[in-house]
Amino acid sequence: MKKYLFNRILTLIPTLLIVATIGYLLIYMAPGDPAAVMLGEEADVSEVIRLRTEMGLDRPIYVQLGRWFARIARGDLGYSFFLQRTVTQAILDRLEVTMLLTAYSMIIAVILGVTIGIIAAVKHNTIIDQLMMGIALLGVSMPSFWLGINFILIFALGARWFPAAGYVDIADGLFMHLRSLTLPSLTLGFISAAPIARMTRSSMLQVLNQDFIRTARAKGLIEFSVIISHAFRNAMIPTLTMVGMTVGSLISGAIVTETVFALPGVGRLVIQSIGRRDYPTVQGVLIFIAFIYVLVNLLVDILYLYLDPRVKYL
Amino acid sequence: MTTNQKVQELKPNFFRDFIIGGFKLMGRSRMMTVGFVLVLIMTILALLAPFISPYDPLDINPMRRLQPPSREHLMGTDEVGRDVFSRVLWGARISLLTGALVVIFSNIFGIVIGLVAGYYDKVDKVIMRLMDGLMAFPIMLLAVAMMAALGARLSNVIIALSIVFAPRVARVVRGVVLTVRESAYVEAAIVVGAPSWKIIFIHILPNCLDPIIVQSSFMFAQAVLAEAALSFLGAGIPPWLPSWGNIMTGGRLYISVAPWMTIYPGIAIIICVLGLNLFGDGLRDLADPRLRGVI
Numbered sequence: 001m002k003k004y005l006f007n008r009i010l011t012l013i014p015t016l017l018i019v020a021t022i023g024y025l026l027i028y029m030a031p032g033d034p035a036a037v038m039l040g041e042e043a044d045v046s047e048v049i050r051l052r053t054e055m056g057l058d059r060p061i062y063v064q065l066g067r068w069f070a071r072i073a074r075g076d077l078g079y080s081f082f083l084q085r086t087v088t089q090a091i092l093d094r095l096e097v098t099m100l101l102t103a104y105s106m107i108i109a110v111i112l113g114v115t116i117g118i119i120a121a122v123k124h125n126t127i128i129d130q131l132m133m134g135i136a137l138l139g140v141s142m143p144s145f146w147l148g149i150n151f152i153l154i155f156a157l158g159a160r161w162f163p164a165a166g167y168v169d170i171a172d173g174l175f176m177h178l179r180s181l182t183l184p185s186l187t188l189g190f191i192s193a194a195p196i197a198r199m200t201r202s203s204m205l206q207v208l209n210q211d212f213i214r215t216a217r218a219k220g221l222i223e224f225s226v227i228i229s230h231a232f233r234n235a236m237i238p239t240l241t242m243v244g245m246t247v248g249s250l251i252s253g254a255i256v257t258e259t260v261f262a263l264p265g266v267g268r269l270v271i272q273s274i275g276r277r278d279y280p281t282v283q284g285v286l287i288f289i290a291f292i293y294v295l296v297n298l299l300v301d302i303l304y305l306y307l308d309p310r311v312k313y314l
Numbered sequence: 315m316t317t318n319q320k321v322q323e324l325k326p327n328f329f330r331d332f333i334i335g336g337f338k339l340m341g342r343s344r345m346m347t348v349g350f351v352l353v354l355i356m357t358i359l360a361l362l363a364p365f366i367s368p369y370d371p372l373d374i375n376p377m378r379r380l381q382p383p384s385r386e387h388l389m390g391t392d393e394v395g396r397d398v399f400s401r402v403l404w405g406a407r408i409s410l411l412t413g414a415l416v417v418i419f420s421n422i423f424g425i426v427i428g429l430v431a432g433y434y435d436k437v438d439k440v441i442m443r444l445m446d447g448l449m450a451f452p453i454m455l456l457a458v459a460m461m462a463a464l465g466a467r468l469s470n471v472i473i474a475l476s477i478v479f480a481p482r483v484a485r486v487v488r489g490v491v492l493t494v495r496e497s498a499y500v501e502a503a504i505v506v507g508a509p510s511w512k513i514i515f516i517h518i519l520p521n522c523l524d525p526i527i528v529q530s531s532f533m534f535a536q537a538v539l540a541e542a543a544l545s546f547l548g549a550g551i552p553p554w555l556p557s558w559g560n561i562m563t564g565g566r567l568y569i570s571v572a573p574w575m576t577i578y579p580g581i582a583i584i585i586c587v588l589g590l591n592l593f594g595d596g597l598r599d600l601a602d603p604r605l606r607g608v609i
Binding site: 015022023029140145146152249252256259290294 | 443444446447448450451452453454455456458459460461462463464465535539542543546547548549559562566569570573576577580583584587588591592595
């Protein structure tokens with residue numbers, strides 16, 4: 001297992017290098033000179049040249065990439081001229097909101113998805129099953145921002161239970177904080193619950209047909225314990241894979257949800273930076289999120305080892 | 315009966331078989347039929363938009379701004395008095411066109427990359443690492459960043475989303491190639507000296523079609539959603555063009571006074587994407603139940 005872990009971590013290195021390269025080269029996709037684009041149309045030629053030198057754009061591409069890798073390795077994601085601070089600092093300032101939003105949404109998604117999935121599997125081929133799967137299908141077919149806007153319409157503007165936009169820090173009171181993130185987390189959680197529910201259902205159905213479930217029932221165990229501790233424990237691996245994959249869609253969704261609810265998170269930072277043509281920030285956030293995503297996938301792989309002793313990877 | 319006639323009869327009529335086969339498949343999956351009908355309705359509405367939309371989708375009429383749904387304006391009007399129903403109809407054209415082109419381009423790139431990576435060991439590692447790298451970015455994030463670099467245009471939305479989805483196709487194709495490559499008939503083809511391109515395209519590619527077709531319907535659904543989200547974030551199709559995402563984005567600012575601007579295009583997206591997902595689910599179950607969870 002140690003050998004597997006070592007190899008798995010080793011394969012991260014080329015992936016991360018490629019991620020960093022893609023992130024860096026993105027600005028070259030832009031038509032024209034990145035420095036000129038950043039400064040806008042009214043900029044002097046001398047200003048453009050100065051910024052080019054400052055950003056290292058006048059060096060050969062391999063020198064630029066080499067410097068970029070070296071900087072990332074030191075945790076330096078660049079400097080945002082617009083925000084007047086390092087990109088790392090800008091991300092850290094906004095990370096709390098995004099992390100909490102993603103965490104709350106994940107909790108909602110897992111609880112909702114697993115519950116729906118188990119109920120649908122237990123009531124297989126009944127109207128309840130179809131209803132549950134209908135809800136799940138609706139979840140994957142709905143634009144998250146549309147759901148968010150409707151939540152605002154119903155629960156914020158209509159019922160006035162929750163604020164329509166904005167973020168309250170935990171320091172300003174836990175209740176108000178949770179209240180400010182309720183609608184965004186519900187939006188994101190509901191959308192992400194759907195794939196988890198579908199996966200839970202299908203893996204539960206496979207497990208429920210197996211002999212050891214019959215044995216458990218024959219032993220006279222109560223149905224709840226058969227379903228949760230016997231069936232679900234064994235159906236958890238595919239569900240967990242799905243949860244790991246959901247992290248990516250949660251981050252994607254966070255970008256949109258933060259914009260809908262005007263939350264000052266990392267996702268909104270990207271969108272705002274794009275509007276300002278603040279390329280260093282866009283690049284920095286891109287790399288940062290991709291690295292986190294890769295690490296989460298690594299964590300999921302490692303978790304398998306603990307959950308399923310059959311997986312040895314040798 | 316002459317020999318010539320016999321040959322004629324033996325020749326498969328691909329078009330007819332395709333249609334008949336399609337109907338037979340439909341009969342076996344209710345889910346797929348419902349999905350197909352929903353998508354078909356949307357496609358027909360999109361194609362007929364110039365004939366059935368009651369107003370010009372770009373026609374501004376300040377006298378009739380923000381009107382609630384009525385007999386004259388089935389889905390109300392927006393902040394400059396444009397008819398929302400007409401815009402939703404025209405929006406179907408743009409959203410479906412975007413989705414279809416994204417599916418086509420990402421399949422072309424993805425299939426070629428997947429075939430090459432799966433067949434040639436030497437380049438496999440390099441190509442797949444590159445694809446892993448691209449897939450390490452969450453879909454929306456990569457699409458948004460690319461749109462930032464490319465600029466908000468319809469063609470750029472299609473390019474960006476194709477680059478995002480192509481690695482996902484490539485991974486599936488490569489997986490199939492790796493298993494098919496070991497089969498006896500491919501070995502036989504190699505032994506008799508068939509050129510590589512022939513083995514790849516004639517012997518291997520047809521095996522990849524099932525998963526590709528199934529995946530395409532899900533990709534279509536995701537592309538429609540992604541286009542809407544990109545437009546919503548202001549990194550998609552230029553605001554004046556009526557795509558479903560754009561109409562909703564415009565409506566967001568007026569949500570408390572004119573919710574119809576947001577609600578109806580959203581329902582159009584849901585119907586379309588739901589149809590595609592149902593179709594894909596049905597198709598997958600028929601094609602190969604083992605694909606469940608893989609795609």
